[in-house]
Amino acid sequence: MIKAIPMMVLATSNFGKARELAHFLESVPVKVTMLCDAKAKLDGVEGKSDYEQNAIAKARRAAEVEGKTALGEDSGLEVEWLGGKPGPMSARYVSPDATATQKNEALLGELEKTPDEERAAKFVSLVAIAEPSGAVRTFRGECSGRIAVEERGNRGFGYDPVFIPDGYEKTLGELGVEVKNKLSHRAMAMAKAREYLEANC
Numbered sequence: 137m138i139k140a141i142p143m144m145v146l147a148t149s150n151f152g153k154a155r156e157l158a159h160f161l162e163s164v165p166v167k168v169t170m171l172c173d174a175k176a177k178l179d180g181v182e183g184k185s186d187y188e189q190n191a192i193a194k195a196r197r198a199a200e201v202e203g204k205t206a207l208g209e210d211s212g213l214e215v216e217w218l219g220g221k222p223g224p225m226s227a228r229y230v231s232p233d234a235t236a237t238q239k240n241e242a243l244l245g246e247l248e249k250t251p252d253e254e255r256a257a258k259f260v261s262l263v264a265i266a267e268p269s270g271a272v273r274t275f276r277g278e279c280s281g282r283i284a285v286e287e288r289g290n291r292g293f294g295y296d297p298v299f300i301p302d303g304y305e306k307t308l309g310e311l312g313v314e315v316k317n318k319l320s321h322r323a324m325a326m327a328k329a330r331e332y333l334e335a336n337c
């Protein structure tokens with residue numbers, strides 16, 4: 137008897153994020169695909185200032201339109217000096233169309249006069265797994281560190297070139313995915329999601 141492999145669709149249009157999410161699902165017996173035409177299909181679902189609500193909304197929308205289990209993730213960078221901003225608005229910081237370099241430059245500009253010891257920040261990841269029925273589970277992860285004084289490294293995506301994780305002197309943009317996937321906010325959330333999926337697939 138052939139057992140069908142369960143399918144899971146990743147509710148994101150961000151390739152950097154999708155690559156990392158798929159990596160954490162390699163040990164799970166599911167066939168992972170990226171949501172096709174994700175920008176259009178997820179249009180308007182996020183925008184709340186709450187990671188969990190945004191992640192659930194993305195996962196539920198993808199599960200509904202594809203008729204498959206879907207995984208959505210909402211993440212952001214919280215800078216202590218800025219009172220936790222940009223947070224859930226990280227993708228839309230400066231403007232929704234700003235490039236990662238423009239966002240990083242704007243952030244470094246806001247912290248121009250901020251001393252080293254006041255540059256604490258953390259990445260937050262909220263992962264939601266939704267079924268077409270609407271049933272949903274969520275998993276949270278965090279990664280603490282600080283904001284560099286300049287952009288360094290071109291590996292990774294988004295704010296990686298300005299984020300130095302605790303215990304390191306290099307940015308995630310310099311350290312690359314081998315290190316990032318061991319300690320990132322996404323790694324922490326996905327370890328919990330993976331444990332759930334391995335027990336339930």
Ligand code: IMP
Binds near residue numbers: 292296322
């Ligand atoms: P969203 O989850 O699609 O709202 O996007 C989150 C935004 O936060 C991304 O577009 C990045 O700007 C930023 N972000 C989230 N996770 C990471 C990461 O692992 N590295 C760098 N930037 C990130």
